[in-house]
Structure formats: C-alpha cells, structure tokens
Amino acid sequence: MPVSVKICGLSDKAGLEAAVAAGARYVGFVFFPKSPRAVTVEQAAALALEVPMGIAKVALVVDADDATLDEIVGAVPLDMLQLHGRETPERVAEIRARYGLPVMKAVGVASKADLAALDSYAAVADQILVDAKAPAGAALPGGNGLAFDWRLIAGRRWPVPWMLAGGLTPGNLAEAIEKTGARQVDVSSGVESAPGAKDAALVAAFLDAARG
Numbered sequence: 001m002p003v004s005v006k007i008c009g010l011s012d013k014a015g016l017e018a019a020v021a022a023g024a025r026y027v028g029f030v031f032f033p034k035s036p037r038a039v040t041v042e043q044a045a046a047l048a049l050e051v052p053m054g055i056a057k058v059a060l061v062v063d064a065d066d067a068t069l070d071e072i073v074g075a076v077p078l079d080m081l082q083l084h085g086r087e088t089p090e091r092v093a094e095i096r097a098r099y100g101l102p103v104m105k106a107v108g109v110a111s112k113a114d115l116a117a118l119d120s121y122a123a124v125a126d127q128i129l130v131d132a133k134a135p136a137g138a139a140l141p142g143g144n145g146l147a148f149d150w151r152l153i154a155g156r157r158w159p160v161p162w163m164l165a166g167g168l169t170p171g172n173l174a175e176a177i178e179k180t181g182a183r184q185v186d187v188s189s190g191v192e193s194a195p196g197a198k199d200a201a202l203v204a205a206f207l208d209a210a211r212g
Helices: 013-022 041-048 066-075 089-099 112-122 173-180 200-211
Strands: 004-007 026-031 056-061 080-083 103-109 127-132 162-164 184-187 192-194
Touching (some): 004 013, 004 200, 013 026, 013 200, 026 041, 041 066, 056 066, 066 089, 080 089, 089 103, 089 112, 103 112, 112 127, 127 184, 162 173, 173 184, 173 200
Parallel strands (some): 004 026, 004 184, 056 080, 080 103, 103 127, 127 162, 162 184
C-alpha cells in the first residue's frame, strides 16, 4: 500500500503546483496568523479552486471559534478540518457535527505520557495527526521542524486512520516509516527553502521517498 503524503502550509500557486505534480494526496492551508505559512480566507479560496479532484483540501486551524470556522468553511471548498490547538475531545465532536466535514486532530507527542491523548481523540475524530509536541514557549503548535522518538508509537494502531508529522524530511522519511509503520505522512518545513517557501525539488524528493 503506497504511503499518502500531505503537503501542509501551502501559500502560493507555485508551491501548490509542486505538491500536485509530485503526487500529494492532501494539501494543507494554514489559518493561523502567527505562522509564516498563514493564508487569508481569500488566498485559500483561490488556491483551493486550483486543486485537482481527488486531492483532499485541508484547513489547519488553532483553537478557532465558530465565527472563524464559519468564515473559512463558507468561503473555501474544503474536504477536511485539521485542529491543531488545545481543542478538547468535546470540541472536536462539536466541530465535526456543526460543519459535516471530516476532522483530523493533531496531538503532540514527546513522551509515553502523551499517548493516552491519542486514544481519547481517536474516539471522536475521523483521523489523528501524531505530531512532535511543540517545545515550551514555542510560537507555533506545529511546523517547528522537530521530530519525536518514533519508537514511542512503534506497533501502535488506532481505530481511525492516522498521519505522522514532525520534523520529517526527504532524508529521514524512510526511517520514520520503517519505525512507525505510518501509511500517511505530513510535511511542512521539511520541504522548504525558507520559512513558508516550498521548494519544488524537495517536495518531489519527499514524495519519491514516500514511494520508495
């Protein structure tokens, strides 16, 4: 079974075209103003119209309120919402019911103590994103280019599909897949030449590594 790839933090047409050409299965737009990859609702709406059928369009939000989500969902043709903040399992279920879209919940992992949260969210979300926990004081909840100890989730499975994130690059992807058994992976900073600037060659190399 091929490994599905999500290229996250796309903010311009060139980056989107690189992700599509390389064979990404998901493309992600970041609605978090502090991120160097942040897009406006207008930018995301225009980019989403360029995405071919069969590629899932994902909106990444951080502790967004209903008004913010109403605006995003109302303007951007989306296939999934990715919750990357401190949303509770109850909030995940609420968002899922309100918008009728599949919801992926990101859960930061740094130690064995963080694994229980994955089970809690797997009970209410359509997918879970197993990410590296942001260091204390970090401005961003993800996209920090950090990996976690992949052995923590070796052999673990959940009742919903899951995606591996955190510090993945074309160079370490094969090892990450081997150690975790991930069938879906998510990359943002690992395919950039500068914060927010996707590099077409790195995107292609990452997809090649996923196929390898």
